[in-house]
Amino acid sequence: MPRPARRIESVPPYLFAEIDRKRREVAARGVDVISLGIGDPDLPTPDFVVERMAQEIRDPRWHRYPDYEGHPAFRRAVASFYRRRFGVEIDPDREVLALIGSKEGLAHLIWAYVDPGDVVLVPDPAYPVYLTQTRLAGGEPYVMPLRRERGFLPDLGAIPTDVARRAKLLFVNYPNNPTGAVADRAFYEEAVAFCRQHDILLVSDNAYSEMTFDGFVAPSALEVPGARDVTVEFWSLSKPFNMTGWRIAAAVGNADALYRALGIVKTNLDSGQFTAIQMAAAAALESPEAEAFIRRMNAVYARRRDMAVQALRRMGLDVEAPRGTFYLWVPVPAGHTSTSFATLLLEKAGVVVTPGIGYGPGGEGYVRLSLCLPDERLQEALDRMTAQVRIG
Numbered sequence: 001m002p003r004p005a006r007r008i009e010s011v012p013p014y015l016f017a018e019i020d021r022k023r024r025e026v027a028a029r030g031v032d033v034i035s036l037g038i039g040d041p042d043l044p045t046p047d048f049v050v051e052r053m054a055q056e057i058r059d060p061r062w063h064r065y066p067d068y069e070g071h072p073a074f075r076r077a078v079a080s081f082y083r084r085r086f087g088v089e090i091d092p093d094r095e096v097l098a099l100i101g102s103k104e105g106l107a108h109l110i111w112a113y114v115d116p117g118d119v120v121l122v123p124d125p126a127y128p129v130y131l132t133q134t135r136l137a138g139g140e141p142y143v144m145p146l147r148r149e150r151g152f153l154p155d156l157g158a159i160p161t162d163v164a165r166r167a168k169l170l171f172v173n174y175p176n177n178p179t180g181a182v183a184d185r186a187f188y189e190e191a192v193a194f195c196r197q198h199d200i201l202l203v204s205d206n207a208y209s210e211m212t213f214d215g216f217v218a219p220s221a222l223e224v225p226g227a228r229d230v231t232v233e234f235w236s237l238s239k240p241f242n243m244t245g246w247r248i249a250a251a252v253g254n255a256d257a258l259y260r261a262l263g264i265v266k267t268n269l270d271s272g273q274f275t276a277i278q279m280a281a282a283a284a285l286e287s288p289e290a291e292a293f294i295r296r297m298n299a300v301y302a303r304r305r306d307m308a309v310q311a312l313r314r315m316g317l318d319v320e321a322p323r324g325t326f327y328l329w330v331p332v333p334a335g336h337t338s339t340s341f342a343t344l345l346l347e348k349a350g351v352v353v354t355p356g357i358g359y360g361p362g363g364e365g366y367v368r369l370s371l372c373l374p375d376e377r378l379q380e381a382l383d384r385m386t387a388q389v390r391i392g
């Protein structure tokens with residue numbers, strides 16, 4: 001057998017595949033493992049989407065290859081969602097592309113922009129795909145620390161000018177995975193200005209825009225005047241509509257970045273999402289029930305968040321209640337690393353959490369808990385964790 005390409009050695013196995021492997025190992029010993037690992041909604045896709053899918057799948061037109069850029073009905077639905085939700089006018093024919101998921105789209109965009117040696121500005125900690133795909137493409141990640149005292153926002157002013165000049169992409173992701181931090185419009189104004197000044201493409205991963213609490217409404221980077229000259233935003237149906245397995249998302253923004261760059265990579269690598277899924281996704285975006293559904297889901301996550309935050313604080317862990325996402329970013333007890341604490345919880349309590357180091361060196365000292373499980377199971381996980389933290 002030939003050895004795989006050397007660049008493969010520059011990336012670890014996918015974080016959640018690795019965690020799932022460990023979970024299965026422990027479960028195989030007969031342990032009732034509870035997962036607070038991957039952010040994968042536990043509640044079902046709403047009926048108004050499932051029923052539409054049941055109709056669409058019978059349409060023989062959709063049994064053939066999908067449109068390369070996505071079905072016009074899906075692209076129009078995304079554009080009208082952006083108008084209603086963010087007050088942003090998007091041209092569905094030039095400024096929207098359908099994706100088989102944001103993860104895949106983000107990876108393809110990196111391949112479209114990054115030549116070996118190009119600099120990519122990556123937050124730390126961050127969703128691992130920004131870093132691993134940059135490395136696979138031969139790019140040089142420049143790490144922007146996200147610190148609690150700055151609300152987990154990067155300090156763009158601290159990026160040296162020579163680095164900014166060489167940079168091609170700047171990744172931002174708010175509401176943030178893994179920290180749960182949120183960003184207001186002023187942050188996007190700063191990011192857009194920075195990207196315009198240095199000729200960088202701003203890549204806004206807005207997968208959690210609908211998952212916010214305590215009255216916070218997350219903006220889109222595209223709300224900033226002039227943003228679309230330098231911005232591509234990724235928006236996904238996975239989290240708001242409990243559709244992670246369906247693989248449906250959109251890239252929205254700069255027409256050249258979408259149709260000249262991302263589109264070239266994408267159409268050479270994937271054949272697009274099943275049109276029946278795109279039609280069901282369009283129905284999700286346009287349904288009069290959508291807003292109420294999202295509100296109900298957020299009430300569920302807020303309740304779980306409060307349960308978990310209270311229990312973690314009782315354990316002596318100094319955790320903040322996030323205003324966005326279904327993730328808790330929890331400082332580990334003294335004497336632990338993120339890996340040793342995650343291992344302790346898995347081995348001794350049968351509870352899966354994600355070690356912060358999996359999101360980059362800046363994640364050391366934290367573990368991430370996701371709130372994608374029924375309240376009773378969450379309570380059980382918290383009780384088991386409490387017992388372990390007490391033992392030390």
Ligand code: MLT
Nearest residue numbers: 037038039040103127177
């Ligand atoms: C996560 O747990 O970070 C997410 O579910 C991963 C993803 O969205 O791909």
